[in-house]
Amino acid sequence: MSIVDTLGRLAQTSGFYMLAFSWRQLVMIVIACVLLYLGLVKKFEPLLLVGIAFGMLLTNLPGSNMYHPELWDAYIAGQLRLTDIIHDGGLLDILYIGVKSGLYPSLIFMGVGAMTDFGPLLANPKSLLLGAAAQLGIFAAFLMAIGIFGFDPNVAASIGIIGGADGPTAIWLTSKLAPDYLAPIAIAAYSYMALIPLIQPPVMRLLTTKEERETKMEQLRPVSKKQKILFPIIVTIFVCLLLPSVAPLLGCLMLGNLFKESGLTDRLSDTAQNALMNIVTIFLSTSVGATAVADRFLNPRTLFIILLGLIAFEFATIGGLLLGKLMYKLSGGKINPLIGSAGVSAVPMAARVSQMEGARANPSNFLLMHAMGPNVAGVIGSAVAAGFLLAVFGG
Template identity: 60%
Template sequence: MDYIVNTLSNLWQQTAFTTMTPGNYIMVVVALIFMYLAIAKDFEPLLLVPISFGMLLVNIYPDIMMSIDKSSNGVGGLLYYFYLLDEWAIMPSLIFMGVGAMTDFGPLIANPKSFLMGAAAQFGIFSAYFMAIAMGFNDQQAAAISIIGGADGPTSIFLATKLNQTTILGPIAVAAYSYMSLVPIIQPPVMKLLTTDKERKIRMQQLRPVSKLEKILFPIIVTIVVSMILPTTAPLIGMLMLGNLFRESGVVRQLQETASNALMYIVVIMLGTSVGATTSAEAFLNITTIKIVVLGLIAFVIGTAAGTLFGKLMCVITGGKVNPLIGSAGVSAVPMAARVSQKVGAEYDPSNFLLMHAMGPNVAGVVGTAVVAGTFMAVFGVF
């Protein structure tokens, strides 16, 4: 009888019920909410499903993120190895290559003015930087937090690791990816608040055709120019443009297909689960995390507003030829932000097609956020 009792007791001690804290249960509920949004509401499931599942795992079994030096068997947890690839900036760079291989840069080439809207949307990042300093964060912490405003998860992870802010990497990454997923919820109210009914119905002229030569030269020229000015951006900009060169050259179809499909999805699985696994209750449920999440949201809202307002300015300058809604796509969440511009515009004129026009600022936002990250690294002497 004692044997049975001891066996059952040992089994009970091995269950998660004896180790989980109230905070762990809260995070499990948050993970389930994220899963619901991803599966039932279709809010960027490719991001939210792996993130929420990583969140679920780490709060039930924390050792899944245990580092090698802390483990008793010298092996470490499964997701720890995925996380190392985040810290080494390998995952963000591979994500950028996949994005480049998937994205048509033609709208940006056809309308170079889109760069201005992409640049305007970066205002949210700099606003959050000064707010973060005012809230007590140091310069490098503030820079790592503010980049969330670009709604660019890979760049947020890249900058946080380069600035050696690994202690707050988890909240930063989760906030950035969460806001990327919630673009369809966060952006429309801001866009509608800052535009008139007449402006939302503006129809833009069809973009000019872009030649194959232009599409091939664009990633090469951008890589040379940006990397020469800000060499620290080479891992991100270089991989983004390499992926796009795969796409546009037409001679490496297998590489383009691999980068935009198989490799991209493998990286998303590993990056998403490891990002989610940084959200243990101990690391996530504290005042610092709340500040980071709030600052990230403020930065994203200001970025959306700045892009939209600059779109209004361009509308006035061009005599009503630019629909201000495309300015909101200047944040780096590609192609989600461009789709939102299209969706909001279609609410007021179902036959209005803004998607390709919005892709210009959207692609410019990807480049712009990477450039801002490189600027921060240059300012702080990080190479």
């Protein structure tokens, strides 16, 4: 064998050579770089978007063999076991096991629970109604995905959950119902969460009058430590008995919250909200990004998903606002309807938007704590909606 042949063969095994015959992967590399730009320069949810974009970059480098969608197809079809994937798969296949099993979203929820103060919700339990109303976006998008775009029910349910404005919930449900669509759904969910300050205000101004936006709310009553400790235990028992499929997500959320509120497990709370959360975020984001393989991602349906995601967010905002308006009327003008839009989850960004819009109408208006109630109620609401969709379409 001559040196020329050797060099020729070496060149043929290089990624550059393979890239010349695969324009799709080249496009995906460009998309990954755009997402990296959005995360690093525009600071759109950088903690997740950077990992997702880098996972997307790695999986689309020809010859890298870090992620094998065909192995996962065979696993779903029952032709392979997880041990086969560990044996034959790449690094990102192994990391993806945590997504597929629902481990990462649940652990992230534990960290979210350890960071969440349910005090505003306990002080004003009516907030739960706003958190429920804002789930309208999930079902509106689900309906449109089936009625207008002709998606399968499983995929439509996964698209709808974007309206929950909750990344881990969207990933958890999609990995079980429509794993092929995981990347576009996760990207849409996190991108729109970052764009909440742009998406919500026009709808908020359109649906409310200036008088409603100016409404000042009474200070919230104090909540006892005992109530804060009992809350996660009671929620877990009642909601998980009502809808067992939601137990992994809600159970972890409430366990994290119990770590925080008990006052006796500060070390565990600290680990759940910092070290564990950071480690899982790295694994989750890169492995979700890895599912964006060119052949599956570059599809007109990806654009439909992005569009439906936006519709889901808008309907979620509308749902919360409309119930907020109703509560404004029924309470004799004591509840500012702007806090309804915070029911979309996206903690705490959506609550901040309510605060900003309230202060814009009346600079002495402080809605943040009032909006945190519907905001955290939205997290529970979207988890319940995901549990319902999984119970119905999860087979």
